[in-house]
Amino acid sequence: MPELIDMLPECYKGSAQVVALQEAFQHWTDALLAARDDLMVQMNVSTATWGLVTWEKALGLTTDASKSNDYRRTRIMSKLRGQGTTTKAMIENVAESFSNGDVIIVEYNDESRFEVKFVGTMGIPPNMDDLTAAIEEIKPAHLAYSYVYVYRTHAVLSGYTHAQLAAYTHATLREGDIT
Numbered sequence: 001m002p003e004l005i006d007m008l009p010e011c012y013k014g015s016a017q018v019v020a021l022q023e024a025f026q027h028w029t030d031a032l033l034a035a036r037d038d039l040m041v042q043m044n045v046s047t048a049t050w051g052l053v054t055w056e057k058a059l060g061l062t063t064d065a066s067k068s069n070d071y072r073r074t075r076i077m078s079k080l081r082g083q084g085t086t087t088k089a090m091i092e093n094v095a096e097s098f099s100n101g102d103v104i105i106v107e108y109n110d111e112s113r114f115e116v117k118f119v120g121t122m123g124i125p126p127n128m129d130d131l132t133a134a135i136e137e138i139k140p141a142h143l144a145y146s147y148v149y150v151y152r153t154h155a156v157l158s159g160y161t162h163a164q165l166a167a168y169t170h171a172t173l174r175e176g177d178i179t
Helices: 016-042 052-059 069-081 088-099 128-138 170-175
Strands: 103-108 113-122 144-150
Touching (some): 052 069, 069 088, 069 128, 088 103, 088 113
Parallel strands (some): 113 144
Antiparallel strands (some): 103 113
């Protein structure tokens, strides 16, 4: 941050009174610039901390300070993505923001329903209650929907030996990370 004294002409830098006055102002100038920088951080959902409350209020979301900032950011981003006319891509974006993986929306127009298929996540993604609330908020009222989860099948695991798989629980084999 610039020093105030450096912004004055050279002739003032020799005055003890001017130097003392500028040093007194410098503290407040530094504090003001730091506050401005922090405000700019709060204007970006992905970096906001104390500003998340403002984002939630502006979007009509209930603030739950007991939840992590990452969780709250996900809800805010989902709400922002869900603005406007509901499209297949919009629902995919919202679902991907909650699942942290790829999602495919399969439409059944003649049945007035769609499926949310989690193809980038094994098992049931976290935050399903919040995803459901977000979809309910953005989808047309006449459409029904369901979730399709992807699990590892026996056919996928057949390439491993029993000894290789013995180190894992059934839940891990079905939906966890196998290295």
